[in-house]
Amino acid sequence: MGVILAMQKEYRIYIIMVAVFSLLPFFYHENRYVMHVLILFLIWGVVAAAWDLILGYAGIVSLGQIAFFAVGGYASGMLSMSTGVSPWACIAAGGIVAGVIGLGIGLPCLRLRGVYVAVVTLGLHLVMPTLLMRGRDWGTGGWYGLSNIPPLRVSAPLGLVPIYYVALGMFFLLLFFMDKIIHSSIGLAFVALREAEQFAESLGVNQYKYKLMVFSMSAFFTGVMGAFYAHYISKITPAILNLDLFLLVMVMVVLGGKGRFPGAVIGAFVLTVLNEVLRAAEIYRVLVLGLIIVLTMIYMPNGLMGSFELVAHSIGRRLKRSPVL
Amino acid sequence: MGGWELNLGMLSQVLITGSINCAIYAIMAVGLTLVYGSTRILNFAHGSLFSWGAYLAWFFSVGYFRFNYAITVVLTIFIMFFVGLLFERVVSHPLRRYPDWQTNIIIVTLGAALFMDNLALVVFGPRTKRIPRLLEGSVNIGNVVVDRHDIVIVIMAAVILLLLGAFLKKTWYGMAVRAVAQDSTGAQIVGLHMDRVFSGTLGISAALAGISGILLGPKTLIFPSVGWEVFAKAFVITVLGGLGSVKGTLYAAIIMGMVEVFVTYILGAVWGLPIFIGVLLLVLIVRPKGLFGTWE
Amino acid sequence: MLEVERIDMFYEEYQALKEISLEVKEGELAILFGPNGHGKSTLLKSVCGLLTPQAGHIRFNGEIISGLGTHEIVKRGLVYIAEDKHLFPEMTVEENLKIGAYNTTARRKKDEHFAYVYGLFPRLLERRKRLASTLSGGEARMLALGRGLMSSPSFLAIDEPSFGLSPLMRTEVFRTISEINKNHMTILLVEQSVAEALESGGTLSFDMIYLIENGQIVFEGSKEDLVRNDHIKEVFLGTTD
Numbered sequence: 001m002g003v004i005l006a007m008q009k010e011y012r013i014y015i016i017m018v019a020v021f022s023l024l025p026f027f028y029h030e031n032r033y034v035m036h037v038l039i040l041f042l043i044w045g046v047v048a049a050a051w052d053l054i055l056g057y058a059g060i061v062s063l064g065q066i067a068f069f070a071v072g073g074y075a076s077g078m079l080s081m082s083t084g085v086s087p088w089a090c091i092a093a094g095g096i097v098a099g100v101i102g103l104g105i106g107l108p109c110l111r112l113r114g115v116y117v118a119v120v121t122l123g124l125h126l127v128m129p130t131l132l133m134r135g136r137d138w139g140t141g142g143w144y145g146l147s148n149i150p151p152l153r154v155s156a157p158l159g160l161v162p163i164y165y166v167a168l169g170m171f172f173l174l175l176f177f178m179d180k181i182i183h184s185s186i187g188l189a190f191v192a193l194r195e196a197e198q199f200a201e202s203l204g205v206n207q208y209k210y211k212l213m214v215f216s217m218s219a220f221f222t223g224v225m226g227a228f229y230a231h232y233i234s235k236i237t238p239a240i241l242n243l244d245l246f247l248l249v250m251v252m253v254v255l256g257g258k259g260r261f262p263g264a265v266i267g268a269f270v271l272t273v274l275n276e277v278l279r280a281a282e283i284y285r286v287l288v289l290g291l292i293i294v295l296t297m298i299y300m301p302n303g304l305m306g307s308f309e310l311v312a313h314s315i316g317r318r319l320k321r322s323p324v325l
Numbered sequence: 326m327g328g329w330e331l332n333l334g335m336l337s338q339v340l341i342t343g344s345i346n347c348a349i350y351a352i353m354a355v356g357l358t359l360v361y362g363s364t365r366i367l368n369f370a371h372g373s374l375f376s377w378g379a380y381l382a383w384f385f386s387v388g389y390f391r392f393n394y395a396i397t398v399v400l401t402i403f404i405m406f407f408v409g410l411l412f413e414r415v416v417s418h419p420l421r422r423y424p425d426w427q428t429n430i431i432i433v434t435l436g437a438a439l440f441m442d443n444l445a446l447v448v449f450g451p452r453t454k455r456i457p458r459l460l461e462g463s464v465n466i467g468n469v470v471v472d473r474h475d476i477v478i479v480i481m482a483a484v485i486l487l488l489l490g491a492f493l494k495k496t497w498y499g500m501a502v503r504a505v506a507q508d509s510t511g512a513q514i515v516g517l518h519m520d521r522v523f524s525g526t527l528g529i530s531a532a533l534a535g536i537s538g539i540l541l542g543p544k545t546l547i548f549p550s551v552g553w554e555v556f557a558k559a560f561v562i563t564v565l566g567g568l569g570s571v572k573g574t575l576y577a578a579i580i581m582g583m584v585e586v587f588v589t590y591i592l593g594a595v596w597g598l599p600i601f602i603g604v605l606l607l608v609l610i611v612r613p614k615g616l617f618g619t620w621e
Numbered sequence: 622m623l624e625v626e627r628i629d630m631f632y633e634e635y636q637a638l639k640e641i642s643l644e645v646k647e648g649e650l651a652i653l654f655g656p657n658g659h660g661k662s663t664l665l666k667s668v669c670g671l672l673t674p675q676a677g678h679i680r681f682n683g684e685i686i687s688g689l690g691t692h693e694i695v696k697r698g699l700v701y702i703a704e705d706k707h708l709f710p711e712m713t714v715e716e717n718l719k720i721g722a723y724n725t726t727a728r729r730k731k732d733e734h735f736a737y738v739y740g741l742f743p744r745l746l747e748r749r750k751r752l753a754s755t756l757s758g759g760e761a762r763m764l765a766l767g768r769g770l771m772s773s774p775s776f777l778a779i780d781e782p783s784f785g786l787s788p789l790m791r792t793e794v795f796r797t798i799s800e801i802n803k804n805h806m807t808i809l810l811v812e813q814s815v816a817e818a819l820e821s822g823g824t825l826s827f828d829m830i831y832l833i834e835n836g837q838i839v840f841e842g843s844k845e846d847l848v849r850n851d852h853i854k855e856v857f858l859g860t861t862d
Contacts, residue, residue, distance in 0.1 A: 114428065116564075118369075243439065247439055250436075254432060254436075283443075285443075286440070287440060287447060291436075291440055293432060293436030293439075293440075294416060298420060497728075500712075504712070507710055508709055510705075515723055516700075
């Protein structure tokens with residue numbers, strides 16, 4: 001009985017969120033800028049959540065998520081531009097390519113200690129622009145990247161508002177998936193590993209297999225969103241691998257609260273807004289973001305989500321003690 | 326006959342360039358491995374410390390003040406040492422209370438690295454800087470041409486490493502650093518003040534990174550992210566030598582310094598960094614703990 | 622000298638120590654017996670500062686030490702000899718001993734301590750230039766004990782020194798511990814094998830026995846008290862003799 005009520009509550013939150021976000025275009029459909037920012041939020045939200053899945057839950061310090069994003073975007077773009085395959089299929093293909101590469105990297109690396117994974121994935125991220133720029137002969141467009149990537153279409157190219165709804169659909173679908181993973185036995189295994197590693201291992205929890213699964217899935221989700229991004233903006237260049245985006249998404253996860261779903265999504269929202277605000281103070285942007293990371297880790301390691309939980313707990317406790325109830 | 330002489334000359338040139346690389350890499354990598362062995366932190370900000378060492382040297386010798394080389398070096402080393410100490414106390418120490426601090430520290434040092442890089446950009450401006458060499462001109466050794474400054478580099482590096490070795494072996498504090506790296510619980514049992522060892526180790530490491538920046542600075546252009554390539558190479562060297570093993574790191578520095586110089590000579594300069602990446606992958610696949618490392 | 626007052630120790634949700642109290646008077650040799658996993662090591666670790674109890678106090682010479690860091694506690698003269706030894710494998714025997722004398726009091730008396738430890742353990746003197754990782758089990762235990770002595774302790778908390786040693790070595794270890802105790806050292810000794818400790822030919826003369834079970838003290842008294850207590854004897858020694 002309690003289980004059903006709890007589940008219903010969870011679904012209730014989803015339904016409310018879907019409803020709210022679905023209604024937004026009715027107010028903002030005239031404002032292209034706001035729509036664009038919302039779409040970006042939906043994209044980064046998934047990317048941040050996917051990163052949190054492996055960083056906050058599986059405890060893997062991967063610094064290559066943006067690289068997977070780029071892989072998805074480029075793969076999908078190149079596929080749809082060279083063959084005439086529908087962008088919808090290409091997006092799926094982009095995700096799969098990213099997922100496979102994720103698997104390929106995970107296989108040797110996830111057996112090793114955390115620092116190694118961190119450096120190898122960072123290396124991947126740092127090496128990718130060079131590969132892309134030298135890959136002109138293989139269709140990567142070199143320094144200029146890909147332009148005029150075919151947009152998503154249903155008989156005609158989709159307008160801004162329909163794109164928003166597609167993004168919304170993908171956002172909720174993929175987040176729902178991630179939520180399920182987190183609350184499945186795999187997710188619980190990770191929480192167990194996070195809290196008491198040796199104890200969990202002695203129970204036979206096979207870290208490596210689970211980590212590999214989650215790592216590849218996360219790469220897949222990120223690749224899909226990268227592909228969607230490529231078809232939405234119609235171009236993708238090596239600049240996507242610049243520090244800016246990498247740092248931005250990292251702060252989203254850290255500030256939102258790693259390992260506390262859906263903290264990363266909240267972080268994505270805050271940062272997408274903050275990013276627009278910080279555009280004015282361009283040269284201080286990285287400074288501020290770097291500082292946010294350091295300060296958050298020291299003083300608020302569970303991020304905004306963690307703080308919400310603390311506040312909610314203490315309110316809950318105070319309510320219990322109140323004579324009125 | 327002329328060809329043979331030419332080859333010998335080339336070989337000597339290559340060897341000498343190689344030893345300079347070995348020297349710089351040794352100092353950078355030893356700093357990184359010292360910190361990892363003691364505190365289990367892989368300091369992603371190590372490269373940024375290198376950049377700041379170079380920037381501070383520029384600042385004191387050319388940019389703002391006009392101090393001579395000796396004062397510049399001493400000032401820069403002192404400042405870098407305190408930056409390292411400060412970082413330990415303010416950033417790393419509070420983080421250690423939390424259970425998943427291993428993950429957190431990677432993120433924090435990365436964030437700190439980016440912060441430091443951008444701070445350098447804001448403070449010193451976007452234009453690349455140049456530091457003058459200590460000694461200009463070159464010297465002929467046999468039929469090989471060697472920059473005077475390069476000789477300075479090798480000598481200074483050797484002196485520093487010898488001092489470091491003596492420090493670790495002979496002084497009480499040096500013994501403490503070694504002890505913490507070998508068995509941290511044992512170190513506590515014996516009554517060592519862990520926080521002080523951590524701070525000092527990070528301070529020394531930062532100073533070493535700074536020294537590398539000062540030594541290598543005159544040979545390249547200085548810009549905020551100049552330290553990342555050096556960091557990457559230093560990391561590969563510490564992995565090859567065995568994370569935490571100073572002895573292993575020294576051997577690895579010599580190996581990689583020489584390998585790099587030969588590879589770039591035969592295949593071209595652009596293959597410098599890729600060969601490091603190749604070696605890293607090789608080590609991770611064949612023997613992740615490196616030459617002298619221990620898996621605990 | 623050492624007073625443990627009603628301490629609780631939790632590992633996450635699991636309570637390892639439940640309102641434990643015990644006392645070791647100056648000059649005494651007290652033994653804490655108990656099966657594995659029942660809290661013996663946890664208690665010692667709480668005493669030496671590696672762990673902090675969630676409730677209760679630990680006093681040493683009247684001063685509260687629970688909550689202090691291990692380095693502070695070592696400075697005050699309380700030294701822990703761990704079951705896992707925790708020697709420094711890449712340092713020589715001599716270096717391991719030397720670093721035992723790191724704290725300021727000990728450093729001054731370093732040579733005195735070296736003489737004492739080498740006198741107690743001639744084998745260590747023989748092997749002083751060898752790396753700690755090359756020592757045998759018994760020699761490693763000697764080194765752990767010797768290193769602890771280098772810290773100028775007035776109180777030793779020794780965790781299962783005889784574990785994994787041959788009967789001959791065990792007797793030797795107990796004899797040495799007795800000798801150290803007679804030399805004005807208060808000792809709290811933790812052992813798993815009651816029978817062996819008691820039967821080691823009387824080499825171990827202790828003043829107090831504590832029995833710990835499931836995180837609680839179930840018996841405290843002298844050897845005579847133990848001998849008179851048939852129930853305890855039966856449970857722990859399997860005999861009523």
